Amino acid sequence: MADLEELRSFAIAARAGSFAKAARLLNISPAMVGRRIQTLEERYQLRLIERNTRSQSLTEAGRQFLERTQTILDATEALAECSQLQALSGRIRLTAPTTIGARWLPRIISGFLLDHPDVVFELNVSDRRVDLVGEGFDMALRVGELPASSLIARCVGRYHFALCASPEFIERHGAPVRPQDLEDARCILNLIIVPRDRWTFHRPGGETVTVAVGGGIEVDNGEAQRNLALHGAGIAYLPLSLVTDDLRAGHLVRLLRDWELMSLPVHTVYPSRRLVPRRVEAFAAAVAAAAAQVD
Numbered sequence: 001m002a003d004l005e006e007l008r009s010f011a012i013a014a015r016a017g018s019f020a021k022a023a024r025l026l027n028i029s030p031a032m033v034g035r036r037i038q039t040l041e042e043r044y045q046l047r048l049i050e051r052n053t054r055s056q057s058l059t060e061a062g063r064q065f066l067e068r069t070q071t072i073l074d075a076t077e078a079l080a081e082c083s084q085l086q087a088l089s090g091r092i093r094l095t096a097p098t099t100i101g102a103r104w105l106p107r108i109i110s111g112f113l114l115d116h117p118d119v120v121f122e123l124n125v126s127d128r129r130v131d132l133v134g135e136g137f138d139m140a141l142r143v144g145e146l147p148a149s150s151l152i153a154r155c156v157g158r159y160h161f162a163l164c165a166s167p168e169f170i171e172r173h174g175a176p177v178r179p180q181d182l183e184d185a186r187c188i189l190n191l192i193i194v195p196r197d198r199w200t201f202h203r204p205g206g207e208t209v210t211v212a213v214g215g216g217i218e219v220d221n222g223e224a225q226r227n228l229a230l231h232g233a234g235i236a237y238l239p240l241s242l243v244t245d246d247l248r249a250g251h252l253v254r255l256l257r258d259w260e261l262m263s264l265p266v267h268t269v270y271p272s273r274r275l276v277p278r279r280v281e282a283f284a285a286a287v288a289a290a291a292a293q294v295d
Contacts, residue, residue, distance in 0.1 A: 004076060007069045009036040010048065014058055014066050015136040019051075025136070040065075088279040089118035095132070096141040099222040099239050100159075100266075101125030105141070108290045112283055119279050127192055127220065133271045138280045140269040141287065152270040154284070157291025160240040161261040163199075164252040169232040175255055176235070179209045186215035186234040188225050199237055201259040209259075237261065266291055 009032075013022035019030040019037075026033065041048050048062035058066065096105055102125055109121055124130065124137070132140055132151060143159045165175070176182050179201045189196045196218060200210045215234050219225055222242050229236040229243075230251055246252040268284045270276055 004073070006036045006040050007072060009033050010040055011066060011069050011073060012136060013037060013056075014049065014062065015134055017134075018056060087118055088116040088282055090277065090279055091120045091122055092139065092277075092280055092283055093122045093124075093137045094139050094141075094283075095124040095126065095130050095137050097143055098125055098127050099242050100141055100143070102223070103241055104290075105287075108286055112286050116279070116282070119283075132269060138270070138277065139284060142267045142269050144264045146267060146269070152276075153267045154269075154288070155265045155267050156284075156288040157266045158263040159266050160263045161237055162240045162243055162247070163235065163237055163255045163261060164229060164243055164247065165235045165255060166230055166232045166251065167253055169229075169234065170253055172232070175253070179211045179256060179259060182211050182213050182235065185213070186217075187213040188215065188228050188234040188236040189213065189218040190222070190225060190237065191218050191220040193237075200262055201256065202261075203259060 009022065009026060009028075012025050013019055013033055016022045016025060019033040022033045023030040037049060040046075044065075046061045046065065047059050048065055050057050050059055094105075095101075101123060105123065109123070113119065113121075129142070130137060130140065142153075146153055173185065176185060179199070182199065187199075197213055198210050199213050200208065202208050217228060217234055219228070222239055225236050225238055226242055226246070228234065229238070230246065235255065243252055247254055268287055270280070270284075
């Protein structure tokens with residue numbers, strides 16, 4: 001019978017796509033990862049992974065073996081968490097967009113660790129939409145409408161935006177009075193927003209206006225947008241959580257306050273697994289509670 005470390009090494013190597021990446025995650029050598037997987041192959045007389053000097057891929061037998069392996073690992077972890085009195089422990093592999101990961105999550109993680117010091121966080125901060133299952137993440141925070149998939153998602157709040165510029169920019173160019181004024185203004189566009197050059201505004205009474213914007217600056221990072229706005233480069237359509245402190249300090253000025261900007265749903269997302277570790281469920285609840293306070 002296979003031992004759990006062999007099965008865990010195989011599952012992580014299969015998802016990571018290389019023995020070297022799996023070794024870093026497991027804190028062992030690539031050679032040890034290879035030996036554990038070879039032991040499984042010899043024991044069950046199966047070729048699980050086709051590998052050469054440049055790449056590796058699961059065989060059909062390997063894909064079936066991975067599915068059964070994950071079931072065993074999930075069940076084993078669930079057994080360890082049977083007692084609701086047991087302290088939460090173990091690793092949470094979490095991925096989140098840059099602004100949320102850098103600005104919002106650290107406070108939630110810090111508070112969570114005060115109550116659950118035996119939990120270990122591995123936080124991936126990236127605007128790339130990672131393969132949650134293939135890369136072995138326990139949970140993701142994602143902003144915006146989600147495509148149909150087998151992942152388990154829960155909407156926990158809204159992601160609000162603000163239109164803002166520096167006082168120096170407003171002094172030089174004036175402030176827009178209505179959304180249509182932005183068509184001739186220097187704006188800082190976000191490459192991640194689709195479409196990047198259309199900004200939508202709503203009035204509480206129901207009027208909706210979408211304007212075409214431009215200005216010569218397009219960037220795929222919210223922090224870079226913020227710094228460009230702080231230095232007077234243009235008008236930015238930014239996550240409110242990113243600029244709240246700047247607005248309070250007067251380093252940025254909120255524009256068109258009579259109009260509402262778009263807001264996007266924030267989801268916690270899990271792999272499509274029947275058994276979610278108790279530590280992951282607890283942290284997801286902490287995220288939802290924090291999001292409710294923001295709303």
